[in-house]
Amino acid sequence: MKKLVKxxxxxxxVAVMAAPASAATLDDVKAKGHVQCGVNTGLIGFSAPDxxxxxxxxxxxxxxxxxxxxxxxxxxxxxxxxxxxDRFTALQSxxxxxxxxxxxxxxxxxxxxxxxxxxxxxxxxxxxxxxAKNLPDIKSALQLSGATVCVQAGTTTELNLADxxxxxxxxxxxxxxxKFEEVNSAYDAGRCDVYTTDQSGLYAVRLNLASPGDHIxxxxxxxxxxxxxxxxxxxxxxLDIVKWTYxxxxxxxxxxxxxxxxxxxxxxxxxxxxRLLGTEEGGKLxxxxxxxxxxxxxxxxxxxxxxxxxxxxxxxxSPLKISRGINALWTKGGLQYGMPIR
Numbered sequence: 001m002k003k004l005v006k007x008x009x010x011x012x013x014v015a016v017m018a019a020p021a022s023a024a025t026l027d028d029v030k031a032k033g034h035v036q037c038g039v040n041t042g043l044i045g046f047s048a049p050d051x052x053x054x055x056x057x058x059x060x061x062x063x064x065x066x067x068x069x070x071x072x073x074x075x076x077x078x079x080x081x082x083x084x085x086d087r088f089t090a091l092q093s094x095x096x097x098x099x100x101x102x103x104x105x106x107x108x109x110x111x112x113x114x115x116x117x118x119x120x121x122x123x124x125x126x127x128x129x130x131x132a133k134n135l136p137d138i139k140s141a142l143q144l145s146g147a148t149v150c151v152q153a154g155t156t157t158e159l160n161l162a163d164x165x166x167x168x169x170x171x172x173x174x175x176x177x178x179k180f181e182e183v184n185s186a187y188d189a190g191r192c193d194v195y196t197t198d199q200s201g202l203y204a205v206r207l208n209l210a211s212p213g214d215h216i217x218x219x220x221x222x223x224x225x226x227x228x229x230x231x232x233x234x235x236x237x238x239l240d241i242v243k244w245t246y247x248x249x250x251x252x253x254x255x256x257x258x259x260x261x262x263x264x265x266x267x268x269x270x271x272x273x274x275r276l277l278g279t280e281e282g283g284k285l286x287x288x289x290x291x292x293x294x295x296x297x298x299x300x301x302x303x304x305x306x307x308x309x310x311x312x313x314x315x316x317x318s319p320l321k322i323s324r325g326i327n328a329l330w331t332k333g334g335l336q337y338g339m340p341i342r
Contacts, residue, residue: 004170007161025097025237026290027236030070034076035037035076035077037079037096038065038098038101039057039081039101041179042180043204044205044319045058045203046059046060046102047100047101057231058121058309058314059101059102060100060204062100062246064303065303068302068303069299072298073302080095082099083227084154085153085178087099094232096108097231099115099231102122102198102201103228103230104229105120105226105227112297115234117228117229117243118228118243119229119243124198124225124227125181125199126198126223128161128194128222129215131214132218134214139218141164144194145165146171146172146173147173147193147194148174148194149172149173150175150177150191151197152178152179160222162174164222172181184209200320201238202321207320237290240289243303244341247338248276251276252276252304252305252334253307253308255270255339258305259300263322266297272342276294278297296341307324310324310327
């Protein structure tokens with residue numbers, strides 16, 4: 001009898017593990033008619049509201065691309081501004097469907113926090129900024145021993161800061177704040193000598209300081225900060241949808257598809273283009289996701305490709321003027337690489 005019970009329990013476990021994940025998130029999103037997207041409370045280039053409450057940024061545009069893929073409507077998205085401390089709880093509790101909030105992909109977040117990262121929408125690294133007017137002799141982070149450093153609580157930034165100073169046998173005095181806006185205000189008011197966060201964030205913060213020209217970003221990059229959207233464990237279909245929204249953006253750029261030439265590209269006989277754009281006869285790559293076969297067409301039509309999103313939010317067309325660098329396509333020496341759509 002005991003052997004029979006064990007056999008039955010074993011079969012049940014195998015059956016549960018083999019069963020497809022619930023499609024609850026997609027069903028919920030369709031039922032309410034929008035994607036609920038967790039974003040930063042206000043980081044220029046990534047997610048920031050204007051005076052009328054209109055959100056812009058690279059992370060925001062990713063959410064709009066996801067809404068376009070599902071609803072053919074980039075405005076079918078609502079934004080939940082979240083602090084670094086609250087962002088993971090909001091995702092875990094179901095308050096948001098996806099977290100697109102300049103969040104670093106780490107092993108503990110991937111496992112202990114029960115998150116799945118869908119890709120790296122921006123490869124970043126932590127840096128330091130100082131007021132060159134007050135500290136004219138500081139040219140390197142290795143000269144910062146004894147400095148007071150403004151940093152946000154609950155971030156990898158705080159941990160990397162401690163590691164860097166310890167590794168280099170330097171002392172420092174952390175000035176820690178929960179809210180991003182509090183860190184900015186404290187640094188601008190001169191409460192600390194140094195500001196540390198992702199380098200892209202330093203360029204964004206500098207734009208809003210009282211005297212932007214007085215501040216310099218030091219050359220050192222002290223960490224890897226792969227930033228990207230995350231979803232909860234337990235819904236493989238939703239993870240696939242978020243993941244392939246990202247890959248569709250990158251592959252569209254690699255194949256030269258943008259808003260202006262989309263109609264022309266849809267007439268192409270190129271097999272890769274036909275798979276991407278859903279024009280392949282008998283193709284069902286989109287429907288296998290739970291979307292339409294032209295989901296990538298919807299994305300490009302409404303938000304463009306990855307390069308378009310990058311340039312208008314953080315690149316040459318933006319106030320930040322950040323070069324593509326390692327965020328260039330793999331074909332141009334960068335790390336952006338879309339998985340094959342086939």
